[in-house]
Amino acid sequence: MNEITLNALINLFALFLVINKSKKEDAIRNFSLYLHQHFGISDNNDYLKLFEELLELYGIDGEPAFPVDMVEEAYKISTNIRSYLRKDEQVMVLIRFLELVKSGNQSKAKVLFETLSNVFEISKSEVDKFVAFIYYTSTDQINTPDYLLINCNEKPVQNKYRHIYEKNIDGELLFLRSSLIGNYIFIFHGKEYLTIDGNPIIPGRFYAFREGSIIRGPRISPVYYTDIAAGFIDQDLSPTFVFSGEKIEYKFKKSDNGLHRFSFSEKSGQLIAIMGGSGVGKSTLLNILNGNIPVNHGKVRINQFDIYEQKQDIEGLIGYVPQDDLLFEDLTVWENLYFSASLCFDHLPRSAIEQKVERVLHELELSSLKELNVGSPINKIISGGQRKRLNVALELIREPAILFVDEPTSGLSSTDSEKVMLLLKQQARKGKLIIVNIHQPSSVIFKLFDKLWVMDSGGRIIYTGNPLDAIIYFKTEVNHVNARNSECVTCGNVNPEQVLEIVETKKIDNSGNFLPERRFTPEYWYDQYLKNTKVKKEQIPGSAAGLPPTDSKKPGWSKQFRIFFERNLRIKFTDHPYLFINLLEAPILAVIVAYFTHFSETDKYIFFENKSLISYLFMSIVVVLFMGMSVSAEEIIKDRKILKRESFLNLSRFSYLNSKILFLVLLSAFQTFSFVLIANLILGIHDMMITYWLILFSVSVFSNLLGLNISSAFDSVVAIYILIPLLLIPQILLCGVIVKFDDLQSKNVEKDAVPITGEIMASRWAFEALAVNQFKNNRYMAHFFELEKEMAQARFRSEILTTELIGQVDLVDGLTRLNPEYSGDDKSSRKLQIIKNEIEKLDNEKVLPEFQFKESLMPGKFNFDIAELTKTHLNQLKDFHNQRYQKVKSEKDQLIYHLNKEKGDQFLSDQKMKFHNKSLEVLVLNSETTPFYRETPYGYMQKIAPIYKDPDFTNGRAHFLASQKNLFGYAIDTFIFNVGMIWLMSSFLYIALYYNWLRKMLRISIQYKNIKSFFENGKQEN
Known part of the structure; x- marks a missing residue:
């Protein structure tokens, strides 16, 4: 003033x-x-x-x-x-x-x-109340619930005024509640010597009764602000509830810290503070009481409902505001609150939810900011105090019966701190139970608390009771001068820091210097608390059997999915740099990749002559792997704190993850489409738009899910971006281009297949699908592929395989006749086994009658006659496959003739130049390889023309660049099979993401290391 x-x-x-x-x-x-x-x-x-x-x-x-x-x-x-x-x-x-x-x-x-x-x-009605208050002489004048009378009448006259019995008071204390004042006023009539906040009360004169005020007298129990507030609230709000804990106890693993045995019983309508030094366990206690951490012993109940065992019954009754910021920085103040409310009120229409949002914003004085983005705590748009109030609003809009708030004043100015605490006090006046953690409250804030719990090291509760009495209690315990004075008599301020200063008082040596040891140990204070404190079990008639009502009802998983998806879209569309980069990244990379792989030896670009097509296919996969992982790597980790809250609210992780995945899938679809459209256009790749897009889109989704898994598993953005190269480099190396799978293949394998290290790489399946599809299904090769395949198989058998086998038979026969001992050595045995195995494979094709002397192809039985019979059979096979080759070649020549006749002489030549590619043909035919096959202990493994070779396996495995995969007796086109394999791998990553397997594995490995270290240290000590 x-x-x-x-x-x-x-x-x-x-x-x-x-x-x-x-x-x-x-x-x-x-x-x-x-x-x-x-x-x-x-x-x-x-x-x-x-x-x-x-x-x-x-x-x-x-x-x-x-x-x-x-x-x-x-x-x-x-x-x-x-x-x-x-x-x-x-x-x-x-x-x-x-x-x-x-x-x-x-x-x-x-x-x-x-x-x-x-x-x-x-108004006249208010004036009449004030007149009745000042001129009070009898209870007939105070016949409304706005008055509360304290006197020694155990059975007061039945009336509408409220009453508290105090048997020793000589006189009457009359309290008045008025909405115009905000607090209470009182007047005393009598002879009792009373003081308020240390100042004498003059009978007949009225006084304000503010938060933290205490009326004391030598013969009466102290009258606390919370007693008067409860006297008014309890009869207004129904039902009242009790929040209680019975001998609760929690210990961290391999530690005595956590929470030592503690019992309490608190009524609704209070603001309770938990005060203590850093690291004493305040946040742990909050997480125990809100149900996040189950106790090792004891029960925590709301009325008679156990919060751990009956979670479904108490859903919506408990709210929790952690110290961490829970706001989406790219959403406005209004949107943050609206989406939070939408996830809590399934039964309300949108208009009703919007009204709730407007009401809460108005109550918290945030209406003028509702169109502003909240920004980050570092890049602030709204102030720290406004952020804290908005964080509290996220829970208040649900109207939980019990609200836990962790460090509500942390990092705030004194003015903002008072605003936040007054907000919480108002909720307590409405009948809520508010429990907050606080470190160093000001005098004003300290007086707002109805109850104070003081904690000491190790999780020991050392005081519960009125905040001002706490100062008296600790001063009395250490024999302070003026121990009965809790506040300054002149200004009425209190010094809350006195409590912790007394608790943590250090010892002093003979020189007057402080020692590291405390004068009073945590164990001492805890023992004193147990001796001096008895928990009063509150009994509320008619409330013990039920629960306080709640208007909160979470939506089903499908509606949650829609809300999460809408929220995610709002966030992304508001972040303009994010949109700009992710929408332009793919087209720009397409131009870069296509430009540098647009090879031409002449001025005129010819697709057939482009030596860099393989590089383009390879780089396309690298690009989509990188884009998919980089766009998803931070999606979950940046929501980590918010996910904890949503987990606390029992919201659907399934819906949350699917909303993220759907957005990333849509973004990946656009990115891969724009990449393929631009790059293929520049390189002149025709008629392959859909197939290229489907393969690269599948890889991108795989990469999205891989990125989401690491985003969910790790707590550090730095760790994630260090890990991305570790995940990408194997995909690059083992796609089949950089490192040849033949070089990784064991020399002793029986069947030809990509090594397991390659099988688990999505890049391998993608590159193979792109290469095979581009070669097999381009407009030129589509006419001849099946014919070329049959010709290649027949030619390999007639010109290479049977010829080599006949030579080996002659070799073994000649060496055996020259040196009879040779027939029994390992080399002879191995060669005969190879000949036998290869003849069995050829006979299994059932093109000629089977060779009847296969069992004689072994040492001891093999002789000149068997050798001649074997060569005769092999020559018959050679002639058959040679005739087969000539027949198919003739069919191909006829097809070429008809096409040229129908389309023109240059038709096939033009198609070959436009749609076919020479370098890709060299790759899939492996035509630059000198050995056409590789000898193994089991036979000859074809290495020439892998695209024309049928797989050796029937379980889906195959050699690299096979044109088909055999599965359960069916031949499946490589393009279809490989795309299916990529989606199968993506499905595995989806399941791993949903169940958070990677994060759980990391935790198990850390626990294992800790246990191992513990035992190793124990051995060293022994």
């Missing part, structure tokens, strides 16, 4: 006292008390001198110094100061004037009083 306003009030006081015909001495004394009580002014000589001059001016002892209409003068003064006084200050002035005229000429002051109430716009 400024000086001008105070001077106007002094003038108004003088007018009232003159009209009331008060004695000058009484008027000065009353005004002096008013200055001290209302403004805390002790040095008031200047104001008293001014007041005395005004009394004489208005004629308190006679006639006024000049003619004056005092009612008109009072009207002018009150009108002028009205805009400078808060409503509660206006009301307090009015009540004080009521008190002043009580002992004077009331009829003369009535007109002045009515003038003042009209100017201040105080």
